[in-house]
Amino acid sequence: MRAFLRMGNRLLFYLLVVFVVVYSVFPFYWAVISSFKPSDALFASNPSLLPLPFTLDHYRNVFIQANFGRNLLNSLMVAGGATLLSLTLGVLAAYALGRLPFPPKNAVLYLVLAMTMFPQIAVLGGLFMLLRQAGLFNTHLGLILSYLLFTLPFTVWVLVGYFKGLPRELEEAAYVDGATPLQTLVRIMLPLTGPGLVTTGLLAFIAAWNEYLFALTFTVGDKVKTVPPAIASFGGATPFEIPWGSIMAASVVVTVPLVVLVLIFQQRIVAGLTAGAVKG
Amino acid sequence: MLTQRQVRLAWLLVLPTLLVVVLVAGYPLAQVFYWSFFRADIAFVEPPEFVGFKNYLYLLQDPDFRQALWNTVKFTVVSVSLETLLGLAIALIIHSNFKGRGLVRTAILIPWAIPTVVSAKMWQWMLHDVYGIINILGVKLGILSQKVAFLARPELVLPAIIAVDVWKTTPFMALLLLAGLQLIPEELYEAASIDGANRWQQFWAITLPLLTPALVVALIFRTLDALRVFDVIFVMSGVNPATRTLAVYNRQTLIDFQDLGYGSAISVAILLLIFLFVVVYMRTLGREALR
Numbered sequence: 001m002r003a004f005l006r007m008g009n010r011l012l013f014y015l016l017v018v019f020v021v022v023y024s025v026f027p028f029y030w031a032v033i034s035s036f037k038p039s040d041a042l043f044a045s046n047p048s049l050l051p052l053p054f055t056l057d058h059y060r061n062v063f064i065q066a067n068f069g070r071n072l073l074n075s076l077m078v079a080g081g082a083t084l085l086s087l088t089l090g091v092l093a094a095y096a097l098g099r100l101p102f103p104p105k106n107a108v109l110y111l112v113l114a115m116t117m118f119p120q121i122a123v124l125g126g127l128f129m130l131l132r133q134a135g136l137f138n139t140h141l142g143l144i145l146s147y148l149l150f151t152l153p154f155t156v157w158v159l160v161g162y163f164k165g166l167p168r169e170l171e172e173a174a175y176v177d178g179a180t181p182l183q184t185l186v187r188i189m190l191p192l193t194g195p196g197l198v199t200t201g202l203l204a205f206i207a208a209w210n211e212y213l214f215a216l217t218f219t220v221g222d223k224v225k226t227v228p229p230a231i232a233s234f235g236g237a238t239p240f241e242i243p244w245g246s247i248m249a250a251s252v253v254v255t256v257p258l259v260v261l262v263l264i265f266q267q268r269i270v271a272g273l274t275a276g277a278v279k280g
Numbered sequence: 281m282l283t284q285r286q287v288r289l290a291w292l293l294v295l296p297t298l299l300v301v302v303l304v305a306g307y308p309l310a311q312v313f314y315w316s317f318f319r320a321d322i323a324f325v326e327p328p329e330f331v332g333f334k335n336y337l338y339l340l341q342d343p344d345f346r347q348a349l350w351n352t353v354k355f356t357v358v359s360v361s362l363e364t365l366l367g368l369a370i371a372l373i374i375h376s377n378f379k380g381r382g383l384v385r386t387a388i389l390i391p392w393a394i395p396t397v398v399s400a401k402m403w404q405w406m407l408h409d410v411y412g413i414i415n416i417l418g419v420k421l422g423i424l425s426q427k428v429a430f431l432a433r434p435e436l437v438l439p440a441i442i443a444v445d446v447w448k449t450t451p452f453m454a455l456l457l458l459a460g461l462q463l464i465p466e467e468l469y470e471a472a473s474i475d476g477a478n479r480w481q482q483f484w485a486i487t488l489p490l491l492t493p494a495l496v497v498a499l500i501f502r503t504l505d506a507l508r509v510f511d512v513i514f515v516m517s518g519v520n521p522a523t524r525t526l527a528v529y530n531r532q533t534l535i536d537f538q539d540l541g542y543g544s545a546i547s548v549a550i551l552l553l554i555f556l557f558v559v560v561y562m563r564t565l566g567r568e569a570l571r
Contacts, residue, residue: 013373017384020370024387027447028394030413031402043411093297096290101283108294115305119508119554121527122547125315125534126308128322149304156297181289210395212511213527217535228397232515244405251398262393266386270455 028255035059035248042245058249067222068250071230075254077140078215078226079208082147086204087197089148090155095185097156098163099171109160115153120213123149131218138220146214151204158203158272162196163189199272202265206258227254316544323538335545345546347521348529349553354438355513355525356506359445363502364495366446367453372487374454375461385458392451400515403444407431434522441516441523445509453498460494461487500561507554526550 034042035058036051062068096102097109127146128137136142166189174184190197212228219225231254234247262269316335320328339345370388374381391399406413409429418424430440464487472482510527517523519532530550534543 013376013378017373017378017380020373021384021387023447024391024451027399027402027406028390030406031398034405045416047411047413047416089296089300092293096293100286100290100293102287102290102294108298111301112297115301117504117554117558118305119504119527119550121508121510121530122551123305123308123312124531125322125540125543125547126311127304128534129311129540130303130308145300145304148300152297152300181286206393210397212395212397212515213531217531228395228511231401232397244408244411247401248405251401255394255398258393258395259390262389263386266389269389270385270459273452273455 028259031248031251031255035245035252037245039245058243058245059253061243061246062250062253066230066234066246066250068227068230068253070222071225071227072253074140074224075209075226075228078143078147078224079205081140081144082151082208083201083205085144086148086151086155087201090152090159090200091185091190091193091197093156094159094163095189098160099185099189100181109157112153112156115149116157118149118153120149124213124217127214128217137218138224140224143214143218143224143226146218147208147211150211151208154207155200155204158200159193159196162193162200166192195268196272199265199268202261202269203272206261209254209258312544312547314544315540316548318541320540321538322534322540322543328541331541335542336548338542339545339549344521344524344529345526345549348524348526351438351523352507352509352525352527355442355445355509356503358439359442359449360499360502360506362442362446363450363453364499366450367457367498368495370450370454371457371461374458388451388454390451391448392455394448396448396511397515399448400444400512403440403447404431404516407440431517437517437520438523441512444516445506445512448512449502449505453502456498456501457491457494460491460498463494464490496561500558503557503561504554507557508550526553 033049033051036054036056037047038053038055038057041047041053093108097105102108127149131137131142131146134142136145170188170192171184174188179187210228211226212232215226216229216232219229222230227250231247231250234243234250315328317330317332318328319331319334320326370384374385374388394402407415407430409415409427409432412430414430415424415427419427428436430436468486468490469482472486477485508527509525510531513523513525514528514531519528519536524532526546527550530543530546533539533546537543
């Protein structure tokens, strides 16, 4: 009886596991399937769970009829630019905050922490006017600068943690050998924080890649528009016709690189996410 | 000597970051505070006029603002509660020893990695009133008596959007809680087993108390996110009053209505709300976590 009960428990447990996996994966699976189905199969009353019949039409549509290639390029430039800028500035600041004698250290750290909790919407109007006054409205640089609002504090916060974790002796040895603090940073500390840089950069990139509110508000037309607002506003030939197949194709195109990155860097992302949060 | 040079270097290294903070947060924020006391449009078509606290007084009696506040509170309370319960369950599942736990952890990372806009669109398609898979399967399996227009019925649209948010953000919760679970020493459970405590008792006496710090941090993060929610709401139902949250209403006022003065006042109100929440949370839960 007991063994029976245990087996039942085990079965129930695995059913739960299957449920969690299906729940997590199915919506994306369904988007992929839908992106490969011709329109009439999409609107069937009894849709197949497999992409049958199969077509690449929606992908062709997205890249030829819509300006999606342009949007992708914009997303790459903006997210890449924001990531590189945040890492560069973030490393310098984090080294000073984590390693050097700096009297207002705590004040700056609190400021950075406060900014990670800052609601983007609260500065929307101010940033909108600032970008327009500076002639940066609807430019890549303008969008990159506005993204620093959330990528930079996060980068600094996580990197300070990495720098603090390195042993004191390394630095002292370098100083004894006559290295300046800047040389110590570049030659000794930076190579050691490599994995931290990759994780932080990846998380900053994903955050910028997925950003919607600023991209929607600070761009006009397709010149600078990134993928999220482009997908959100995908229209059909008429206002009544929503091109679900194309929307799903575009969704798959932007999501696949992210999912691949996440699968490759799984361990690091989980570590970085929890480090960023747990230390907060 | 060396120290003084180091302090100077530290200032030099922190300076660019501080400049950016002033530029993208400090200055815009000051502008928002300033203009909240004016009647002004965002393109300054007409000369701005100082009106004192008029925008704030209007805020207190604006039914749209009240509705947006109420929507935000409903969204936050329901989505964060569900995400916490579900996240805790998933974290406990992954934390127990079984074949394929790596697979589960990978699977739950997928919703996390998907851009919010994309997840909103994916679910919009799945919730489609005629061709959506949820309606088709629901009717076929007898769960739904007939197809439901989830995103058109005023009483269903917010719950539907909450369901999408829960799907997208529960993984984050689960990962944070999993990290917390992994910090609990295994010996405690062994000792409890020897003393004859069953799984359920162990959960209440060991797991939950020791998980509290991680739980508090996760709650703070998620609540802050939920209070400023914009993407999922705006993509799935635009400025529909039934779902319009503070952030959506704020953007509509500033950009669509071009009302810089009143829009800025709403921004200040959102900031105050978030500040208030942080203080209350830190005071009550934070102290408990630090004990």
